Amino acid sequence: MSSSSSTRLDLDGNSIKPITICIIGAGGFIGSHLCEKLMLQTPHKVIALDVYKNKLKHLLEPETLPWNNRFEFHRLNVKNDSRLEGLIKTADLVINLAAICTPADYNTRPLDTIYSNFIDAIPVVKYCSENNKRLVHFSTCEVYGKTIGSFLPKDSPLRQDPAYYMLKEDESPCIFGPIEKQRWSYACAKQLIERLIYGEGDENGLEFTIVRPFNWIGPRMDFIPSVDGPSEGVPRVLACFSNNLLRGEPLKLVDGGESQRTYLYIKDAIEAVLLMIENPARANGKIFNVGNPNNEVTVRELAEMMIKVYSKVSGDQPLETPTVDVSSKEFYGEGYDDSDKRIPDMTIINKQLGWNPKTSLEDLLESTLTYQHKDIC
DSSP states (O other): OOTTSSOOBOTTSOBOOOOEEEEETTTSHHHHHHHHHHHHHOOOEEEEEESOOGGGHHHHSSTTOTTGGGEEEEEOOTTTOTTHHHHHHTOSEEEEOOOOOOHHHHHHSHHHHHIIIIITTHHHHHHHHHTTOEEEEEOOGGGGBSOGGGGSOTTOGGGGSGGGTEEOTTTOOOBOOOTTOGGGHHHHHHHHHHHHHHHHHHHHOOOEEEEEEOOEEOTTOSOOBTTTBOSSSOOOHHHHHHHHHHHTOOEEEEGGGOOEEEOEEHHHHHHHHHHHHHOHHHHTTEEEEEOOTTSEEEHHHHHHHHHHHHHHHHOOOOOSSOEEEEOHHHHHOTTOOOOSBOEEOOHHHHHHHOOOOOOOHHHHHHHHHHHHHHHHO
């Protein structure tokens, strides 16, 4: 679809005017898909900021691409670059994706995690507020912490009651572990910046939208160690499992893989973000869960599905012992902790934006593993 082939309308029937969008952290997994969507299907201009641009190569080369004058990349680190405020001033909308968001870093690098997700985000919020720029800030589902149900006896029937585990933006408490469990440094930093943004909106009129992603996965996610990322370090669960599959190694299940998670296809997620961008009247001042409650599995079940799908994609037979159990201390280091399950309530985003996820877990895993097998093997 051409970005200018027809007049595009928002959810209230108004024509959508082209705007300039400054995307901080544009070179990552989410940023690269969002930039792609904006170039292919909208008339908006994007100012992409990041330290890396590997995942944006297909949008930058060759220079004869039809959107060349609508897409510009600036190599920039938000920590220490004096150009940041000037670039924000040239935009109508700022989207902040910059963050350390790999669980293995939360308890081994808590200071970097707190600085990246709270301290370094403060100037972005400040510049947006002072210059009257709308801000779409990416938070995390981890701000909810542990469910209320996780504190009930394991055999309590109330654990099956949605009232004790369903996560609602405007109702659910944020329950973190003790300070010595430094894994919660990430969630705490993300909650603090949410509170700062909300306060700027309440007291100083900042127009904002906060996004809480629930395990978005798909092509270009994270990194495969020493292939398209560092040789050291542990990526998130899907990339960890992909790494094992690509190398013919057993998948490591932390503490038996009992934690439950929901997974959302990145292309479904980007549809939701585009609705937020182009419907400010419906999205301003809102916090949105963006996930797929229908795609809930335990981490062990996810591993079993990925083994089956990868065998189909690659033609390789699964290992005789396809999974191994490891302790969280062994895998993540001292100070790790986790929540039992994360199920998003979707009432607010459905009411405000009419958005619902579409892609099944099996389909999104096949899409992701096909991409990885083709791209890496």
